[in-house]
Amino acid sequence: MNASDRTPADLLRSALLADPARPLVTFYDDATGERVELSVATFANWVAKTANLLQGDLAAEPGDRLALLLPAHWQTAVWLLACSSVGVVAEVGGDPAAADLVVTGPDTLERARACRGERVALALRPLGGRFPVAPEGFADYAVEVPGQGDRFAPFQPVDPDAPALVVDGTELTGAQLVAGAREEAAGLGLAPGSRLLSGRSYDSWAGLAAGLWAPLASGGSVVLCRHLGQLDEDGLAKRVESERVTHRAV
Incomplete structure (x- = not known):
């Protein structure tokens, strides 16, 4: 990608x-059989729409803290990039009581x-x-x-140089995140x-590096698999072949 x-x-x-x-992102949920593939353009469109929702309807501002209570999923990847586009700090698994706003899946509503x-x-x-x-x-x-x-x-x-992401109790700036993504890409x-x-x-x-940041930083793509443990060895081998997988992080 661009060195700048x-x-x-x-x-x-x-x-x-x-x-x-x-x-860019090919998503599988092996508990439901779902498969979704997003090109760079389609993914970027989802990010733009989500960033507009975040900045406009939700009135989020740079520096605001967003508790992100979502699993490994293509829509989670969209929210991570949308937060970065606005300047909102995405706190993965963060405390909703301490956050300015929260984004959640169905299992963490309470x-x-x-x-x-x-x-x-x-x-x-x-879909x-x-x-x-x-x-x-x-x-x-999905309505908004x-x-x-x-x-x-x-x-x-x-x-x-402002905070962009909190994960594993570590806060990263946008520049640190990009540098870390490049380092992970090289390591993989x-x-x-x-x-x-x-x-x-x-x-x-x-998980975030393998499931989004490293492929994005390297000009590659990710086959993101949720509930991969439900796939047997034969099924995994067929996926690797059909998706033209070159590298694995499991």
């Missing part, structure tokens, strides 16, 4: 300029109610489907995001065009 990239949003912009049609700010819930259903009935006290992401703009511009430039042996299969969860830096 200093924020996660810069990495996505560079990927979009380099090859918008190439796959925990998320501790947040006194804006609350957004994701059903995590196939980004909405809740049959929206949970009380939460905005349904489609009408948002396809282009995003932050109200103020994102400072690469990733290069432009690499296809990394990751079965790691998103609750650690190693």
Whole structure:
């Protein structure tokens, strides 16, 4: 990617300029059989819409803290880039009571109610489907995001030296995140065009790096697998072959 990239949003912009049609995130949920593939352009469109929701309807500002209570999922990856685009600090598994706003999946709704700010819930259903009935006290992401703009511009430039992510109790600036992503990509042996299969969860830096940041920083792509343990060895071998996987992080 571009050596001048200093924020996660810069990495996505560079990927979009380099090859918008190439796959970026291919997501599997082996508990439901779901498969979703997002090109760089499609992923960037979701990020733009989500960033507009975050900055506009949710009135989030740079430096605000967002408790991100979501599993390894393509929509989680979207939220991570949207936060970075606005300048909001994504606290993975963070305390909702101490956060300015919270984004949650269906399994952590009760925990998320501790947040006194804006609350957004994701059903995590196939194809980004909405809740049959929206949970009380939460905005349904699948209802709110489609009408948002396809282009995003932050109200103020994102400072690469400002906090961007908290994971494993460690706070990283945007510049540190980008540097860490490049280091992880090198350690995993990733290069432009690499296809990394990751079965790691998103609750650690190693999981986030393999499941998003390192492939993005290297010009590669990720095959992100949730509930990978439900796949037998034969099924895994077939996936590696069909998805043209070049590297693994499981």
